[in-house]
C-alpha cells in the first residue's frame with residue numbers, strides 16, 4: 001500500500017471516464033485507487049464473499065460480535081450498508097482500561113449507525129478474564145476464547161438471531177491455516193471454512209471479511225472515519241499468532257497477493273478433500289445450561305462450578 005507512484009490515477013475513475021489522483025495502491029491487485037472508490041471496492045468485495053459462500057440470506061437476523069476493534073466495527077458498518085438486519089454484541093471481558101475503552105467505542109459506533117448493541121459483562125455472568133486467569137491454570141487467550149464462543153452462541157439464540165458474524169480477516173485466517181498446515185491438523189483443517197452451518201445447538205457462523213487483509217480493513221476504517229481501539233489487549237503480547245502473522249507479512253511484502261492465493265487455493269483445492277474427514281464428535285446438551293457440549297457439563301458451567309467451590313472453601 002506504500003508504493004503509490006506520485007501522480008498515479010485511480011483506475012476505477014479512469015474506467016468511468018474521469019481523472020482523479022489515487023490515494024493508495026493495492027499491490028495484491030495492482031490497483032491504484034481513490035478514497036471514495038476504495039470504500040465502495042471493500043463493500044463490493046465483502047458482498048461477493050457473502051454471495052459466493054451463501055453466508056447470509058435476506059431475512060436472516062445477524063448478530064455481529066463486536067470487540068471495539070477495526071475489523072468488527074467495519075464489518076458491522078458494511079453489513080448495514082448492504083441492507084442486512086445486523087445488530088452488535090459486545091462482551092465486557094473486564095480487562096481494565098482496554099475493556100472500558102473498547103466498550104465506549106462500540107457504544108459510540110452503534111449510535112452512529114443507529115443499530116442496537118447488546119452488552120453483557122463477564123463480571124456478572126462468570127468472572128472477569130484476569131480473575132479467570134488467576135483461578136484456572138490455562139493460557140489466558142484459550143480461556144477467553146472458550147468463554148467468548150460460549151456467550152456469543154448462547155446470547156445469539158436467546159436474543160433471536162440466527163447468524164453470528166465475526167470480523168476474522170484474511171490475516172487471521174491465513175495465520176490459523178498456516179499453523180494447522182504445519183501440524184497437519186486434519187480436524188481443524190476440515191472445519192476451516194468461512195461458513196459453519198447451524199447444527200447441534202450452534203447458530204450459523206460466518207466470516208465475511210475472510211478475503212480482506214488486516215491492512216485493507218484498517219484503511220477502510222480510517223477512510224470511513226470509524227474510531228476503533230488502536231491498542232492491543234494486554235494479554236495479546238506474546239500470543240504465538242502475532243509471530244506467525246509477522247512471518248506471513250514478510251512473505252507478502254516480497255510476493256504481494258501470496259496470502260490471498262494461499263487461502264483461496266486451500267478453499268478451492270484442499271478444503272473439498274478435507275471437509276468430511278473430521279472425526280465427528282457427538283455433542284450433547286449441557287445438563288446445566290443446555291448449550292452444546294462434548295461432556296455432560298460444558299466448559300463454562302464447569303468453570304462456574306469450580307468458582308462456587310472456591311468461594312465456599
Ligand code: SF4
Pocket residue numbers: 093129140141142144145233234235236
Ligand atoms: Fe481475550 Fe486473548 Fe483476545 Fe485478550 S488477546 S481479548 S485475552 S483472546
Ligand code: ZN
Pocket residue numbers: 286287288289290291297298299300301302
Ligand atoms: Zn453449560
